[in-house]
Amino acid sequence: MQFMFGRRGNDELNVCLIIVALVLGFVIIFFRVFGLYLVYRIIYSVQLVLIILFFVRFLSKNILQRQKENDAFLRFIAKFKKNKKDDFNTVYTNDPTKKNKNYKYFKCPNCSVKLRVPKGKGKITITCPKCRTSFKGKS
Ligand SMILES: [Zn+2]
Incomplete structure (x- = not known):
C-alpha cells in the first residue's frame, strides 16, 4: 500500500x-x-x-x-x-427513387420519415434518428 x-x-x-x-x-x-x-x-x-x-x-x-x-x-x-x-445506423433517405438493393426501407410510425437500414441483419430494432422512436423490423 x-x-x-x-x-x-x-x-x-x-x-x-x-x-x-x-x-x-x-x-x-x-x-x-x-x-x-x-x-x-x-x-x-x-x-x-x-x-x-x-x-x-x-x-x-x-x-x-x-x-x-x-x-x-x-x-x-x-x-x-x-x-x-455507424455502419448499422439508421439513415434518412431523402430520395426514395434512388433505392439501393443493399438497404431495406422503412417509414417511421411516429413522424413518417423514410429510413433505411443495411439489409440482412435479421430482426432488428430501428431507432428513428429524428424523433428517437424505436420499432422492430426485419432487414
Ligand atoms: Zn421518427
Missing part, C-alpha cells in the same frame, strides 16, 4: 498495453518455430517497448500526465467504436 501511494496504478491504457504484449508473446512463438527470426526480433522489440511503457506508466507519479494519456486512449477507442456502429 505504501508503495502504491501517490501512484496511479493500472488504467485502461495499461491493461491494453499488457494484453497486447501478452498476445504478441504468443504470436512470436510461431515466428520462432517457423524460423522467421527477423519478424521475431521486430515483434520481440515491440513487445519489450510495450512492457517498458507499462511499467513506466504503472510506477509513474505524474498522475496528471498519465490521466491525459489514458483519456486520449479512451477517446481513440470510443471514436473507433462509434465508426463501427
Whole structure:
C-alpha cells in the first residue's frame, strides 16, 4: 500500500498495453518455430517497448500526465467504436427513387420519415434518428 501511494496504478491504457504484449508473446512463438527470426526480433522489440511503457506508466507519479494519456486512449477507442456502429445506423433517405438493393426501407410510425437500414441483419430494432422512436423490423 505504501508503495502504491501517490501512484496511479493500472488504467485502461495499461491493461491494453499488457494484453497486447501478452498476445504478441504468443504470436512470436510461431515466428520462432517457423524460423522467421527477423519478424521475431521486430515483434520481440515491440513487445519489450510495450512492457517498458507499462511499467513506466504503472510506477509513474505524474498522475496528471498519465490521466491525459489514458483519456486520449479512451477517446481513440470510443471514436473507433462509434465508426463501427455507424455502419448499422439508421439513415434518412431523402430520395426514395434512388433505392439501393443493399438497404431495406422503412417509414417511421411516429413522424413518417423514410429510413433505411443495411439489409440482412435479421430482426432488428430501428431507432428513428429524428424523433428517437424505436420499432422492430426485419432487414
Ligand atoms: Zn421518427
